Amino acid sequence: MQVKQLLTRTAGALGVTAGLLFASSPLMAQMKIGGNPNTINPSSILELESATKGLLLPRVALTSLSSAAPVTGAVAGMHVYNTTDNAEVQPGEYFFDGSIWVRLNSNDTYNYIEGNGAPTGSCPAKTIYTDSDEDSGTFGQQWTCIGGAWVVYSSPTKTPFFAGLTSNDAGGAKRGMVSRFGHIVVRRETPANSGKSTITPGGIIQLYRGAGIDAGFGGAIDLTNLPGNPLQYRIAVRPTVQNGNGGLVFHTTAPGDTPQPRMMLTPSGKLGIGVTLVEAPNLVHVNGSLQGSEQEVDAAGLAQGTAALSGYRLFQEGGSTNKAQVIVQSGDNFANLVLTKRTLPNPTQDPFVVFRVNGAEQGRIFRDNNGDVRFPTPTSDRRLKENIKNTHYSIQDLMKIGVVEYNYIANPKKERTIGFIAQDLYKVFPEAVTVGGEDAKTNPWRVDANKVTPLLVKAVQDQQKEIESLKAQLSEMNALKAEVASIKAMLGNAGEKSSEATISK
Structure with a gap:
């Protein structure tokens, strides 16, 4: 058995040596380790092949993202597996981009929580906390739990977004607030250039929806509080209204129905309610009661x-x-x-x-x-009145009312008219006068001429009574005059008869 292992190691060493020798030749500048050493991808400089083994990177204990240590002479593209868990680096694969360590995407599962203000107390591992209180001084800042304590979170991965309102990269976070300095543009793939939504850094949202998507609706915002009616309220550009000149239209939509136009603002700044066309002379056009x-x-x-x-x-x-x-x-x-x-x-x-x-x-x-x-x-109507009695005003009161000629100061033509002076009439007949204030231009004294009419009627009545009385007196005088004339005639006839009798004697 030991002989077999020795032969195997010797063969491996010889293979590596042969590979190194071949590598010096421009025709054989490739290397393969594993099975099928004679089959190698023509585009690879080094190929590893195994059905049961993997590549083991150097395991190092990084201290921070910005420090290459403990690796010495680190260059861009160097890969390691970090074993440290602190505020900046967590266990996982990193590469050096020339200035900092960048963690490759990982499937680490974190528990994301939110709260008001900075976190306090102990914490469980794999937890990221976000301050979601807009009135807090640390609003948008994030912390992660390291060793049972909260530390400021620093994302290990470069992304286009910051974590909250900080300068920390958002990393692979799926929750919590993110931000960025540049625009965010969402484009429609097909038809090409037919629609996009843009959020600008200056607080503007731009919506473009071309005719290739919908000829009847341009950019639109849909608002609803009913899950079954997503188009409950729609604010949209309608190219078809205003004789094809378009307009901004506010709609309401019943469940299962299409958006119905309710109010419109035209490109020229005119407002229409209940219409899809505002005539040129109209600034506001309302169809129906207002x-x-x-x-x-x-x-x-x-x-x-x-x-x-x-x-x-x-x-x-x-x-x-x-x-x-x-x-x-x-x-x-x-x-x-x-x-x-x-x-x-x-x-x-x-x-x-x-x-x-x-x-x-x-x-x-x-x-x-x-x-x-x-x-x-x-x-x-008598039925609407009570406390009815004859007025105490008479023709003597009417005779006290002054009737004058005058012109108004504000009349540039100085045209003369005839009437009353309110202050003078008030002394005689105050019922016909409305008392004014200190400023004659804003609150003048006023006369209700209609109320003078009953006084005129009363005066005529009083005068008529005097006329009737005088007529009666005149009639009596005429009767007395006739009686006196008759007596005179009788006395004259008697005198003549007496004279005649005297003469006849």
């Missing part, structure tokens, strides 16, 4: 003017000849506010405007049978 309020208000209440809370509702109906519209315009030669009315069968019963307080009608503006727009007289 409602606004301080809180959620019943739409029917706003439409009828009976809503408990304040709000507005604009509504347009029918074709081009049967519309209800509110128009606001500017210009000195145009009305600023125009209200158009639908054609109605009974214009005196269907008003242009209704004024309500707490849902109760207080007045209206309507079109009469002559086609004139009228403001109706204030409500004067």
